[in-house]
Amino acid sequence: MRKEDCFYLGKIAKKFSFKGEVLAYLDTDEPELYENLESVFVECNKHLVPFFIENSSLHKNDFLRIRFEDINTEDEADALIGNDLYLPLKMLPKLTGNKFYFHEVIGFEVEDKRLGYVGEIQSINDTTAQPLFEVLNKDGAEILIPMIDHFLVKVDRENKKIIMDLPEGLIEMYCLVLK
Numbered sequence: 001m002r003k004e005d006c007f008y009l010g011k012i013a014k015k016f017s018f019k020g021e022v023l024a025y026l027d028t029d030e031p032e033l034y035e036n037l038e039s040v041f042v043e044c045n046k047h048l049v050p051f052f053i054e055n056s057s058l059h060k061n062d063f064l065r066i067r068f069e070d071i072n073t074e075d076e077a078d079a080l081i082g083n084d085l086y087l088p089l090k091m092l093p094k095l096t097g098n099k100f101y102f103h104e105v106i107g108f109e110v111e112d113k114r115l116g117y118v119g120e121i122q123s124i125n126d127t128t129a130q131p132l133f134e135v136l137n138k139d140g141a142e143i144l145i146p147m148i149d150h151f152l153v154k155v156d157r158e159n160k161k162i163i164m165d166l167p168e169g170l171i172e173m174y175c176l177v178l179k
Helices: 074-078 170-178
Strands: 006-015 022-026 039-044 047-059 063-068 084-088 109-112 116-125 132-136 142-146 152-156 161-164
Touching: 006 039, 006 063, 006 074, 116 142, 142 170
Parallel strands: 109 161
Antiparallel strands: 006 022, 006 084, 022 063, 039 047, 039 084, 047 063, 109 116, 116 132, 132 142, 152 161
C-alpha cells in the first residue's frame, strides 16, 4: 500500500499494558468510527506495514487501546511507539454538503460569486493558523484564499467546483501584483 492511497489516522502514543497493548492517538473528530478495525497500516522505516488487530476499544475519547496480533511483550510494543497509523482512502466516511477532505478538492475550480472563475486548487496549506487554498489562476499566479466557512457558498462535487463569496479586494490584490 502506498502512502498516497491512504489517510493519516493517528500515532501510536504509548504502551498500555505489559502484554503488548498500545494506546494510539486518533486525529479525528469521530474516533468511534475506528473502534472495530480489523487492521491498520503502521509506518515503519518509511514503509506502510499491515498490522492485524485482535481487539481495540476507545480510551479517554481520543485514544484507541489496541492489541495487535503477534505483539505480546512490552519490548515489541516499545518498537511501535511514535509510529503513524494509516488507513486506505476508501475507508474515509463520505462527506456531503460543504464539508470536504483536503485531498478531495485538489484540482477543483474556485469560482467567486462576484468575479467568476478564480483558478484551480493546486494544494492546501494547513501549516498556517488558518488553512489556505493554494489556487493557480489562468495567468499562472498563485492566489492564497483563506478556508473560512463564511466565504464558502457551495462545494459542487459533480462539477469539481467550489463557489465562494470572497471579500472585495482579496483577488484584486493579487491582480495588482501581476501588473
